[in-house]
Amino acid sequence: MRLELLQRLNEARAAREAAIVLTDLASGGQDLLLERQVEAHIEREALETLLRNGRSGSVELGGTALFAGVYLPPVKLVCIGAVHISQALAPMARLVGLDVTIVDPREAFATTERFQGVDLRAEWPDVALPEIGLDRWSAFCALTHDPKIDDPGLHAALRAGCFYIGALGSRKTHGRRVERLTEAGFAADEIARIHAPIGLPIGAQSPSEIALSILSEITAVRRLKPQPR
Known part of the structure; x- marks a missing residue:
């Protein structure tokens, strides 16, 4: 060369x-x-x-x-929420080669005992994410169910153009989320990029099954030709 x-x-x-x-x-x-x-x-x-x-x-x-x-750049997976789902998701994602970071300001949840060998940030998203550096080669998951924690992360992910953005919650919960994002100035086509409810519809019940559905959806978005949503 x-x-x-x-x-x-x-x-x-x-x-x-x-x-x-x-x-x-x-x-x-x-x-x-x-x-x-x-x-x-x-x-x-x-x-x-x-x-x-x-x-x-x-x-x-x-x-x-x-x-x-x-x-290709190494693909990042950034999860907001040190919850049971992210506990299961982190090792799965590492097995398929993703660089995983967990962000959660709640120090009772964000412990090294629960997330061994994972880049763990016990900080608010608006503090942690600029340092982590979201971009086109990042997947982002909002998993806390708490708008005070999830929404700043979603704002950052939408602005950064992450290739995958997913958010936990029912359709009713997402409806309220859409209202908040609209009030924050995001356009309908930007908000439509969020996969919510998060994960492929495989009938997942347990945190591990939900984690599997999320990782499957991330893989599908990454590997398959984009389809109208």
Whole structure:
């Protein structure tokens, strides 16, 4: 790889931006595409599939045989609420390669005994989240049922453009949440990005089953082609 190309790739990594290095299998020529360049590319659909899958391999673009090296930032999972669901969700998420952080200002819940080996922040979301750094490669879950704790986190997740945002609660609870977010200045299409009730509808009952439904929904949003909601 040319030094100039390697420098650009390292800059993308430092900025947590996905990149694809395309190598012409016939000539050996290389080019680097940043995630923000994909939307305007003539082969947008094929390139977006590569980013969703996150796997390098041989592809054909515009009749040219290429090897696509896909470089994705580590995916973060940030959960607001050191609750039973997040206790089950954290180890599951780590098994599939997510970097997990739990945020909860309630020190009785946010204990290292309950969350061993997890990045745990016993702070309010508006204090912890700027340091954690939400972005396009972050999944966010609001799990406390307490608007004083969940809502500031939801505000930050919506503004950061997290690829997945989920919130615990019934449809009635979410209706009140929508009213609060609307009053806070968020548009209807922004609020519609929130998955609520959180998780895939698998009939989950226990905290572990709910955690499984949440992780499944995060995976589906991350890997599958977006569908109208």
